[in-house]
Amino acid sequence: MTVDQAGRVRRRRVFYVPGFDPFPPRRYRELYRREGVRQAEISGYRLALAPLSGEAGYGWRVDTSIGGEETHAQVTVLVWADLVQESMRGGVLTAYWLMLRTLWIFWSTGALVAMVRLRPGPMLSGLYPVAVLMVQALLAVLLGWGAGWLALLLSGSAALAVLAGLAMAYGVLALAQKIDNRLYAYYLLYDFAHTARHYGANPPALEERLAGFVAQIREALTQDWDEVLIVGHSSGAALAVSATADVLRAGLPPGAPPLALLTLGQAIPMQSFLPRADRLRSDLRALAAHHDLFWLDVSAPGDGACFGLSDPVAVSGVAPPDQRWPLVISAAFSQSLKPETWKRLRRRFMRLHIQYLSAFDAPRDYDYFQITAGPRTLAARYQGRKPSPSRDARPLSPHTSMAPR
Incomplete structure (x- = not known):
C-alpha cells in the first residue's frame, strides 16, 4: 500500500454496482470511455481506458495523469443484470x-x-x-x-x-x-x-449474488491497492450499502487499504421504507458511525428519479446518536452544466439520472472520473466538506425495525 498522509493514490480498485438495469455491463465501459475522455478534455487532464482480459466478471482499467500525478485504476462491474432480466x-x-x-x-x-x-x-x-x-x-x-x-x-x-x-x-x-x-x-x-415484491427484503437469489460481491471486495482488500472504492448508482446504491456493511462486519484484513463508499442518485427510501427491509435498515445503521469507512452520497434536486439530498440513514429512522455518514452533497446539475445543456437534459429524466456518471461542462467539487481514477482518496478529496444546506434528515420511514446481523 502506497497511500501517504495526503491521501494520494497510485493504484485504486473500484467496484461499480449498477442500478436496476437489464442490459449487459459493456454499456458502462462505453459510457465511462466516452464521458471520461470528454471530462478530461474539459478539465485539462489525461484519461485512457482499456479492457481487462482474464478478469472475473466484467471490468476495465483506467490510467490518468492529473496535475502531474499518474494513477492507475481497475474497475469491476458487479453484475446483477441477469436477475433484473428475470424479474x-x-x-x-x-x-x-x-x-x-x-x-x-x-x-x-x-x-x-x-x-x-x-x-x-x-x-x-x-x-x-x-x-x-x-x-x-x-x-x-x-x-x-x-x-x-x-x-x-x-x-x-x-x-x-x-x-x-x-x-x-x-x-x-x-x-x-x-x-x-x-x-x-x-x-x-x-x-x-x-x-416491493418481498416488501423490502432481498430475494434469495439477490442475497446469494451479494455474497459473491462481498467475496470479491474482501479479496481486493488483501491486495496492494491504495484505495478500494465501492460505487452504487440508483437502485444499486442499496446493494452497495449492504455489500459494504457485510465487508465491515467480517472485519478488514490487516493492512487493508482505505475503504470508501460512493452512492449516486440513490433511491434507498423506496426500499428502506417498506416493512421487511430490516436487513437494509440494519446495514444503514451499521455504516452510519463506522470509523473504517468514508461514505459520500451525491444527488441532485433536479433528478426526479432519486431522493435528492435525502440522508438515507436519517430519513429511514435508524440514525445512531453518533452518526458520521453519509456526507450528503449536491451534484448541482443546474450550476455544473451549461444553461443550454441543462435545458436539454432536464426533461429527459432517464438521461438526467445517469448524469452522475457523465461529464460536466463546469464541474465544481464533483468529478466522477477524478473520484474513480484520480490521485486522491475519497476521504482526502472531501476532507472538511460540509453537507449540503438542503440535506433532509427528517425520520419519515413508517417502519424502523432492524434485523440482527
Missing part, C-alpha cells in the same frame, strides 16, 4: 397485475405516503408508469370495441365480434410493451415491483 419476464397481463400489487404494497404499508412527504418527485416517477399503462389500457379498450363493432357489422356474428375486439385490445397492449424503450413505463414499473 422483467412476463406478458402484458402480468405487468398489469404487478402494477396493482405494487401500488397496494406501497400504499397499504404507509411507504407511499412517507415517500411523498420526503420527495414528491420520485413518486411522480413511480406514478408515471401507472398513468401510461392506464392510458394504454383505455386506448386498447376503445380500439377493441371499434374492432368488435366492425366485425359484428361485417359478419353478423357476436362471437366473432368478441374475438376481434379481444385480439385488437391485446395487440395494442402487446405493441405498447414492445416499444417501451421509448416510454420506459414498463421498465419503471418493474423496478418498483422488484423492490
Whole structure:
C-alpha cells in the first residue's frame, strides 16, 4: 500500500454496482470511455481506458495523469443484470397485475405516503408508469370495441365480434410493451415491483449474488491497492450499502487499504421504507458511525428519479446518536452544466439520472472520473466538506425495525 498522509493514490480498485438495469455491463465501459475522455478534455487532464482480459466478471482499467500525478485504476462491474432480466419476464397481463400489487404494497404499508412527504418527485416517477399503462389500457379498450363493432357489422356474428375486439385490445397492449424503450413505463414499473415484491427484503437469489460481491471486495482488500472504492448508482446504491456493511462486519484484513463508499442518485427510501427491509435498515445503521469507512452520497434536486439530498440513514429512522455518514452533497446539475445543456437534459429524466456518471461542462467539487481514477482518496478529496444546506434528515420511514446481523 502506497497511500501517504495526503491521501494520494497510485493504484485504486473500484467496484461499480449498477442500478436496476437489464442490459449487459459493456454499456458502462462505453459510457465511462466516452464521458471520461470528454471530462478530461474539459478539465485539462489525461484519461485512457482499456479492457481487462482474464478478469472475473466484467471490468476495465483506467490510467490518468492529473496535475502531474499518474494513477492507475481497475474497475469491476458487479453484475446483477441477469436477475433484473428475470424479474422483467412476463406478458402484458402480468405487468398489469404487478402494477396493482405494487401500488397496494406501497400504499397499504404507509411507504407511499412517507415517500411523498420526503420527495414528491420520485413518486411522480413511480406514478408515471401507472398513468401510461392506464392510458394504454383505455386506448386498447376503445380500439377493441371499434374492432368488435366492425366485425359484428361485417359478419353478423357476436362471437366473432368478441374475438376481434379481444385480439385488437391485446395487440395494442402487446405493441405498447414492445416499444417501451421509448416510454420506459414498463421498465419503471418493474423496478418498483422488484423492490416491493418481498416488501423490502432481498430475494434469495439477490442475497446469494451479494455474497459473491462481498467475496470479491474482501479479496481486493488483501491486495496492494491504495484505495478500494465501492460505487452504487440508483437502485444499486442499496446493494452497495449492504455489500459494504457485510465487508465491515467480517472485519478488514490487516493492512487493508482505505475503504470508501460512493452512492449516486440513490433511491434507498423506496426500499428502506417498506416493512421487511430490516436487513437494509440494519446495514444503514451499521455504516452510519463506522470509523473504517468514508461514505459520500451525491444527488441532485433536479433528478426526479432519486431522493435528492435525502440522508438515507436519517430519513429511514435508524440514525445512531453518533452518526458520521453519509456526507450528503449536491451534484448541482443546474450550476455544473451549461444553461443550454441543462435545458436539454432536464426533461429527459432517464438521461438526467445517469448524469452522475457523465461529464460536466463546469464541474465544481464533483468529478466522477477524478473520484474513480484520480490521485486522491475519497476521504482526502472531501476532507472538511460540509453537507449540503438542503440535506433532509427528517425520520419519515413508517417502519424502523432492524434485523440482527
